[in-house]
Amino acid sequence: MMNIIDRRLNPSGKSLPNRQRFIRLAKATIREAVVRSIKDRALGDVGSKEVVDIPVKRIAEPRLRHSAEGGDRDQVLPGNKEFVRGDTLPKPKSGRGEKGSQASPDGEGEDSFRFTISAEEYLDVLFEELELPDLAKAQLKDTSVVRYRRAGHSPTGSPSNLNLLRTMRKSLARRISLRRPKSDDFARLEAEIAELEAMSERTPEEDEKLGALWLEREKKEARSRRIAYIDPVDLRFNRFEATPQPSAQAVMFCLMDVSGSMTEDMKDLAKRFFLLLHLFLTRQYEHVDIVFIRHTSEAKEVDEETFFRSAETGGTVVSTALAEMRRIVDERYPVDDWNIYAAQASDGDNYSSDSQTCIELLTTQILPICQYFAYVEVYDRRQAEIFLSSLNVSELWKDYQSVAVDRPNFAMKRVFSKADVFPVFHQLFAKARNAAA
Amino acid sequence: MSQLLFDTGEWTFDTLKRTYDAIEDVAVREMGLDPYPNQVELISSEQMLDAYSSIGMPVFYHHWSFGKRFARDEAMYRKGYSGLAYEIVINSNPCISYIMEENTMTMQALVMAHAAFGHNHFFKNNYLFKEQTDASGILDYLNFAKSYIARCEERHGITAVERILDTAHALMDQGVNRYGRRARPSLSQEQARAEAREAHARENFSDLWRTLPPSRKGAAKPAKRLEPRRGAPSLPEENLLYFLEKFSPNLRDWERELLRIVRNISQYFFPQRQTKVMNEGCATYVHYKIMNRLFDLGKISEGAMLEFLTSHTAVVFQPDFDDPRYGGLNPYALGFEMMCDIERAAMAPTDEDRIYLPEIAGCGDPMGALKEAWANYRDDSFIAQYLSPHLIRKMKLFKLENHAAEPRYKVAAIHDEFGYRDVRRALASQYDPGFRDPNIQVTEADLAGDRRLVLTHKMHNEVPLAEQEAKAVLAYVGDLWGFDVELRGLNDLGVERYRHEFAPAPPMESGPLY
Structure with missing residues (x-):
């Protein structure tokens, strides 16, 4: 007798909890690998799978087993071709002969364990300790988007929300407690009356009984008229509570200086930063728009391709980009509906008479509507050595420093090399950022 | 109308059923095998990987080491370094065999013959399995183990559970009773016992005790509870998990229960570790016989037979010791050769066989001799009893001595008159758990x-x-x-x-x- 069962439709992935436990255990190593990888990843590649090598020591499963060496041991081997009894063979030099080896693949020989984590797991680890600044969250609360959620029952409400089950339960309880006559009682009474009435001759006792029954019927009818089957006090309605919903959409402005002084190197650093910010926002919001604004002496909204690729010549007036951003916000992104993030990348050059305009625009027009404004100053390799000391700072950096005072939704950092991008990003959004500041 | 059971590589449920019936006819009626009822389950390769990672069991508790194994197997499989097993078979009643949907129909036939009859017969009849495992209770017990451990994780946290399981896994090989065992409740009763224990604790719980003011020696009290009176251990004790479970002074009840679960599962697998050669030999011999018989009956085509022979020879391939592919003795090869050798000795014995295998030489009933062997031996005793000079010569087995003090290996015995017994003894002890572990x-x-x-x-x-x-x-x-x-x-x-x-x-x- 055989039973044949098709299990192919059963959910696979039964091993997922095992995997989660494994990743939890190897978390430290995975984290290191992920952070390392972000440094040397190709652009646009962030957010794909990652291969992680885990030192086997951390995830070893030791057992009590015989060592591969030492002691006297006999073994039987197949395929003898030329040996006779008494022959001797040289032992392999490397201590661990491939012959006597009884060690399993889990044994001491293995140096590291390599496995692949999925894109989702990769991002989880990448952004594990990051969060949006508190300030941004505070603003999230008073957004106008409202979502209705069930919240128990109430005695008032619109008829479409009537909860029949609850209402009937209440009604039944009330009818029982007030002893409203049941239809069964009426039926019994009617039957008795009908029986008596049908008699052609009645004894005086029966007449008397009939009279009593009539009286009782009248009383009961009156009582059941007085006590309604369903009374307004029985009514129960499903109650819905309006909970303000954090606006689930965000727009991210990427501002970049594309004047001649920005080399490819610098743009690459900027792009990495923008990329990270985008990934991060995508995980926090249901919907994220990106607006690319590049500027020389004048600013323009462009598509991504143009933003990163084409070079421009001309002077550098930062305020134009800020003004353009404000214009686009007014035009397309009502502040009530959108969470606004901005990241600006620049080499720090600015037309000197522009500083005052810049500062004013930022403090009065931009920062009040932004959840977060991050400024990163990028350097290419040659400049890095000069600017590494914090004494040498650019014009724009000086201006922005005055803005940064007392404005928690404004942050600025300098990025010297690819390796810095993630740490800087991490500093900007680390959970402890606000606590430390 | 052709008599073929199937004529394409594609399988359908219909052909599976028909083929199974034909195999069953050969296995039970002609060969006289005695298997548990069969349950064949079809799974995808993904599910096969899943099953791999939980040592082949359909339900198993969660632990990171299985995730590690899964990650490794998956990587190997995806890159094509290793294939998946064609089947997994579970020592349970009914006997569950998993077969993969990717297999061709020929492979399905081979797999059913191998697992559903070969392994199945062995599980049901070998004395070790009969004595030490409870085939009808194992799935219930695994279900219990899984939910119990899940509840412990919920209540005490994953880390606390892992602390116990990591240790238990490390001692798994030392967590078995090697020789016999005393009578104890069947595995299916374990669940009832654990539940009763919990229920008792629940019923006797009184919130009142919490309200008592703490005594001045409050610290000493809980320590007392940790150490319930236990019988003095009888030493020496070779079952380390058992010892820790019973006598470790610092464990809580649920922690002891976890050790117990791992110990029971280890004990369940212990017979499989002792009968690798016989079990695979038996299954391989059975599928080989059945497939050939089906071919003789005209029920499978020559093409299918060739496909079968290709995978069969791959399975029983034994590289020589100096071959780069050599990775120890292949239990399939050794087992299959020994079964075939027993058949040969039973049917066409030489004088030598009459000396070395007097019991079976020329008895004329190979299946009888084999069933007797399958029922009453484990690997080491089986080899000691049945490894014939003929097979030693065929496989050109030789014994190599490796003394730590000597600079060179020494060939101590080869396939000659002086060496047969020596080789046989050495090979048997190689499979003796007393020496191996x-x-x-x-x-x-x-x-x-x-x-x-x-x-x-x-x-x-x-x-x-x-x-x-x-x-x-x-x-x-x-x-x-x-x-x-x-x-x-x-x-x-x-x-x-x-x-x-x-x-x-x-x-x-x-x-x-x-």
């Missing part, structure tokens, strides 16, 4: 005194343990035991060769105990 016992545990736990490794021929691993395991044991532990290696003369010690860190400020 290190002999480690609890020899001292002064429960009333300093509670120092002493494990003694009785070294055989001075073969030491893998040192780093042994130290790591000792640290695990010390962590659970809570007091100093020590591992000594004594050689055959009783001289101490090494000693590892481990002192657990003093316990942290302990939180609430229950």
Whole structure:
């Protein structure tokens, strides 16, 4: 007798909890690998799978087993071709002969364990300790988007929300407690009356009984008229509570200086930063728009391709980009509906008479509507050595420093090399950022 | 109308059923096999990987090591370094075999013959499986284990559960009773017992006790509860998991239950570890016989037969010792050759066979002889009893001595008149769990005194343990035991060769105990 069962439709992935436990255990190593990888990843590649090598020591499963060496041991081997009894063979030099080896693949020989984590797991680890600044969250609360959620029952409400089950339960309880006559009682009474009435001759006792029954019927009818089957006090309605919903959409402005002084190197650093910010926002919001604004002496909204690729010549007036951003916000992104993030990348050059305009625009027009404004100053390799000391700072950096005072939704950092991008990003959004500041 | 059971590589449920019936007819009616009822389950390759990672069982508790195994197997499979097994078979009643949907129809036939009849017959009839496993209760028990461990994780946290399971897994090989066992409740009763224990605790719980003011010696009290009176251990004890479960002074009840679960599962798999050669030999021999018989009956085509022979030869391939592909003796090859050799000796014995295999030589009933062997032996005794000079010559087996003191290996015996018995004895002991697994016992545990736990490794021929691993395991044991532990290696003369010690860190400020 055989039973044949098709299990192919059963959910696979039964091993997922095992995997989660494994990743939890190897978390430290995975984290290191992920952070390392972000440094040397190709652009646009962030957010794909990652291969992680885990030192086997951390995830070893030791057992009590015989060592591969030492002691006297006999073994039987197949395929003898030329040996006779008494022959001797040289032992392999490397201590661990491939012959006597009884060690399993889990044994001491293995140096590291390599496995692949999925894109989702990769991002989880990448952004594990990051969060949006508190300030941004505070603003999230008073957004106008409202979502209705069930919240128990109430005695008032619109008829479409009537909860029949609850209402009937209440009604039944009330009818029982007030002893409203049941239809069964009426039926019994009617039957008795009908029986008596049908008699052609009645004894005086029966007449008397009939009279009593009539009286009782009248009383009961009156009582059941007085006590309604369903009374307004029985009514129960499903109650819905309006909970303000954090606006689930965000727009991210990427501002970049594309004047001649920005080399490819610098743009690459900027792009990495923008990329990270985008990934991060995508995980926090249901919907994220990106607006690319590049500027020389004048600013323009462009598509991504143009933003990163084409070079421009001309002077550098930062305020134009800020003004353009404000214009686009007014035009397309009502502040009530959108969470606004901005990241600006620049080499720090600015037309000197522009500083005052810049500062004013930022403090009065931009920062009040932004959840977060991050400024990163990028350097290419040659400049890095000069600017590494914090004494040498650019014009724009000086201006922005005055803005940064007392404005928690404004942050600025300098990025010297690819390796810095993630740490800087991490500093900007680390959970402890606000606590430390 | 052709008699073929199937004529394409594609399988359907219909052909599966028809083929199964034909196989069953050959296996049960002609060969006289006695299997459990069969349940064949079709799974995808993804699910096969899943099953791999939980040592082939359909339900299993969660642990990170299975995730690790899964990650490795998956990577190997995706890159094409290794294929998946064609089937997995479970020693249960009914006997469950998993077959993969990717297999061709020929492979499905082979797999059903191999697993559903070969392994199945072996599981049902071998004395070790009969004595030490409970085929009808295992799935219930695994279900219980899974939900119990899941509940522990919920209540006490994954880390706390992993601490116990890691240790238990490290001692799994030392968590079996090697020789027989006393009568105990069947596995399916375990669940009822655990539940009854919990229910009792629940019923006797009274919130009133919580309201009592703490006594001045409050700290001493919970410690007392930790150490319920237990019978004095009878030493030495070779089942380390059992010993820890029963006598470890520092464990809570649920922790003991976890050790018990791992120990029971280890015991369930113990017969499989002792009968690898026989079990695979039996299954391979059975599928070989059945497929050939079906071919003779005209029920499978020549094309299918060739496909079968290709995979069969791949399975029983034994590279020579100097071949780069050599990775030890292939249990399929050795087992299959021995079964075939028994058949040969039964049907066409030589004078030599009459000397070496007097019981079966020329008895004329190969199936009878084989069934007798399958029922009453395990690998080492089977080899000692049945490895014939003919097979030693065929496989050109030789014995190599490796003395630590000597600079060179020595060929001690080859396939000649002087060597047969020597080779046979050496090969048998290679499969003897008494030699293969290190002999480690609890020899001292002064429960009333300093509670120092002493494990003694009785070294055989001075073969030491893998040192780093042994130290790591000792640290695990010390962590659970809570007091100093020590591992000594004594050689055959009783001289101490090494000693590892481990002192657990003093316990942290302990939180609430229950």
